[in-house]
Amino acid sequence: MAHAAPAPRRMARQRRRPDVFSARTHAAVNAGLPVALGLIYGFWAAANRRFGGPITGWNLLFGFLTALVFAVVFAVLWRVSPRLGRGAHALMWFVFAGCAAGFLVSQSNLSVLSSIGVGLFTGVGILLINFYRFYSREDPMGLSRG
Template identity: 40%
Template sequence: MAAHAAVPASRRATGSSTLGWALPATLGVIYGFYAAFIEKSGAPVTWGLFWLGLISAIVLAGAVYGLHRVRRTLPRELHAAAWGGLVGIAVGFLYSLSDVSILSATVLGLIVGGSVTVGAFYLYYTHEDAAGRPAPY
């Protein structure tokens, strides 16, 4: 039998830990600033840009936090599709802010989302035990 080191309770990932909210908050702030920066395109800063950045940051941070919280309850296929959908929508939205056609933004979002779905599924499938339970990460 192989001996495995127990993970101390202080190092277990919980929803209330700092890492549980710090990563989504950081991603949200970066995403919000970038969305406002793309929309600004040389114009002066306005309240509309502020609200665009703030709402974009809150929505993305909330979605990442929520998806991270339910990760153990979803089967690997749905979990991978959820990450792919989130990333595809986020990238498509950012690309649409650069004054391109909605068709090209949609196609780019679908390509990126599909790629993330395939990559996430591969990651989840290869990191599970023989019984199909995900490895702790």
């Protein structure tokens, strides 16, 4: 009698999700998401910094520079972090989210301790969520599956 050859374990464990978007859509999101999030973050930081006062040229410059830095750091992190292990991957998002939240609070004229507290609280939440997500989607060899 003939029997089917057993499938390798790595192939049997990987479940591929269907890709419903085209390559063009993925490219547009890869370019547009950091820019859109950066503009939102820059507007938020500039609004916190002006305290409800008039919009000035320096305030616009601050908002656009903040948006540029946020977008560049987010894009680099989004590209580099999936290549790391689950701990380092989650730790990079922890640092990014904590610094971003702490910076926003620091622009609203609150104390440094408030800024540190909000940054740590936000970062720890992101760390726990991401570590669980990456831990549950990683194969035993340590490679991320998305």
